[in-house]
Amino acid sequence: MMRKTLLAAALSVTAFAAQADYQCSVTPRDDVILKPQTVQVKGENGDLVITPDGNVTYNGKQYTLSAAQREQAKDYQTDLRSALPWIDEGARSRVEKGRVALDKIITEQVGASSNMHGRLTKLDAQLKEQMNRIIEHRSDGLTFHYKGVDQVRADGQQLVNQAMGGILQDSINEMGAKAVLKGGGNPLQGILGSLGGLQTAIQDEWKNQEADFQKFGKDVCGRVTALEQSRKALVSGLK
Incomplete structure (x- = not known):
């Protein structure tokens, strides 16, 4: 259960995708670059640049928009400016909550x-480094790197697996030392009992956090789906 809890925290870094075991039907295929002057959506679907007042450039061409199209562009870039920081903060806060609970x-x-x-402290720092590969904090804003999702998903799993090996060894060593010092009875039985107590505590904590991970995943998916629909509608109108 510790592995499952840590892995859920690791999967929080795949912020624009699904959380925990929740799978989203929409997979982002564009980077999103937030700057004060522009929002840029660039990747497999082309290169879309929007200013706060609704001016649009698509694949290097600036378009003359109707009033309705301009409002559509303004709403889309506003939604992106809201969604990306929300996802970033939500993922980071859940990683921190998991670390504090396990600690x-x-x-x-x-x-x-x-x-x-x-x-755990080392793993926490490593996971936050991974998060920055997906939603990068820059001096002039945030950048979402869509290709980072799959890369970090694999690397996050590896980090958790490495941490689990060390944690398991530490738990055996430390509980074994306590059992020997305590004396009496069977030391091995004491170790197994202590490990069982640790597992139960972690299992209970996972049950407390699992619903929140799942809800966050569905909320993220809902926002991503709505944003993709808005992007398609805007670009379709340009063509």
């Missing part, structure tokens, strides 16, 4: 001096 469990079950705390 607390380790303190309660193993102790404040456990090496597992350090491993």
